[in-house]
Amino acid sequence: MLGVFTAGLLLGGALSATVLWLASGLVTPVPEGWRAPAAIGVALLGVARDAGLIALRLPQNARQVPQDVLQRDLVRGALQFGFELGTGVRTYVSASLPYAAAVAVLLANDAGAALLTGVGFALGRAATPALRFASGTGEEWDDRLLDRLTLLSVGGGTALACALTLLALRG
Amino acid sequence: MADARTGAAWPVWRGRLTDPAVPVLALVCGAVAAAWYAPILTWAIIGGLAGYSLSGSV
Numbered sequence: 001m002l003g004v005f006t007a008g009l010l011l012g013g014a015l016s017a018t019v020l021w022l023a024s025g026l027v028t029p030v031p032e033g034w035r036a037p038a039a040i041g042v043a044l045l046g047v048a049r050d051a052g053l054i055a056l057r058l059p060q061n062a063r064q065v066p067q068d069v070l071q072r073d074l075v076r077g078a079l080q081f082g083f084e085l086g087t088g089v090r091t092y093v094s095a096s097l098p099y100a101a102a103v104a105v106l107l108a109n110d111a112g113a114a115l116l117t118g119v120g121f122a123l124g125r126a127a128t129p130a131l132r133f134a135s136g137t138g139e140e141w142d143d144r145l146l147d148r149l150t151l152l153s154v155g156g157g158t159a160l161a162c163a164l165t166l167l168a169l170r171g
Numbered sequence: 172m173a174d175a176r177t178g179a180a181w182p183v184w185r186g187r188l189t190d191p192a193v194p195v196l197a198l199v200c201g202a203v204a205a206a207w208y209a210p211i212l213t214w215a216i217i218g219g220l221a222g223y224s225l226s227g228s229v
Contacts, residue, residue, distance in 0.1 A: 091228055094224075094225060097221045101218060101220070101221035102221075105214075112214070113211070113214040114214075116211065116214040116215040117214045117215065117218035117221070118218060119218060120215035120217065120219040120220075120221075121219070121221050121222040122218075123218075123219055124194075124218060124219035124220065124224075125222040125223070127194050127219075127226075128223065128226040131189050131191065131193070132189075134185075135185065135189035136185065137186070141189070142227075144190060144191050146227070148191045148195070149227065151195055152191070152192075152224045155199060156195055156198070156220040156223070156224045157224075159202045159220060160220060162202070162206075163202040163213050164217075170207070170210060
C-alpha cells in the first residue's frame with residue numbers, strides 16, 4: 001500500500017512541478033542576476049520565520065484529505081490520498097521550506113529543475129511513513145518527530161539557502 | 172546461530188537508523204555535495220527537504 005501511496009505522491013508532485021514550471025514563464029522579465037539572490041533571500045526569510053524571529057502569514061489550503069477516501073476503496077484511496085498530499089496544496093503546510101523551494105523553482109525557470117524538485121518532494125513526503133513503519137515503534141517515533149520538527153524546518157531551510165548559494169556561485 | 176536482529180543491540184540501532192532526524196542530516200549533506208558535484212540533482216534534494224519538512228502534516 002505504501003507503493004501505491006508513493007505513486008500518488010509522485011503524480012501529485014509532478015503535477016505541482018508542471019504548474020510551477022508553467023508559471024515560471026511569468027518571471028522571465030526579472031533580470032537573471034536578481035533571481036538567485038531573490039531565491040536565497042526568500043529561503044533565509046523562511047528560516048527566520050520557522051525560527052520564530054519574524055511573524056509572517058503564508059497562504060495555505062489548511063484542509064486535510066477526508067478520511068473516507070481510504071474507506072471507500074483502499075488502493076484507489078491510497079492513490080488519491082498520495083496524489084492530494086503530493087500536490088502540496090491540500091494539506092497543512094507546517095514549514096516555510098516548501099514555499100521557499102517553490103519560489104526557487106519559479107525563479108529558476110527550468111523544466112528539469114521543476115520536475116526533479118517535484119519528484120524529490122514526493123519522495124520526501126513518502127519518507128515519513130516509510131521511516132515510521134521501519135522504526136517498528138509508531139507512537140514513540142511520532143514523539144521523536146515532534147522533538148525534531150525545528151531541526152526539520154530550520155535545518156532544512158538553512159540547507160536550502162546554502163545549496164542555492166552554492167548553485168549561484170557555481171553559475 | 173542467533174539472528175543479529177534479535178540481540179539487545181538491534182532495537183537501539185534500529186531506533187537510531189530510523190530516527191526522524193536521519194533523513195534531514197542525509198539530505199543536508201546531499202544538498203551541499205550535489206550543489207558542488209551534480210548541480211541538477213540539488214533540485215531533487217531541495218524537493219526532498221521540502222517534502223520531508225512537512226512530516227507530521229496531513
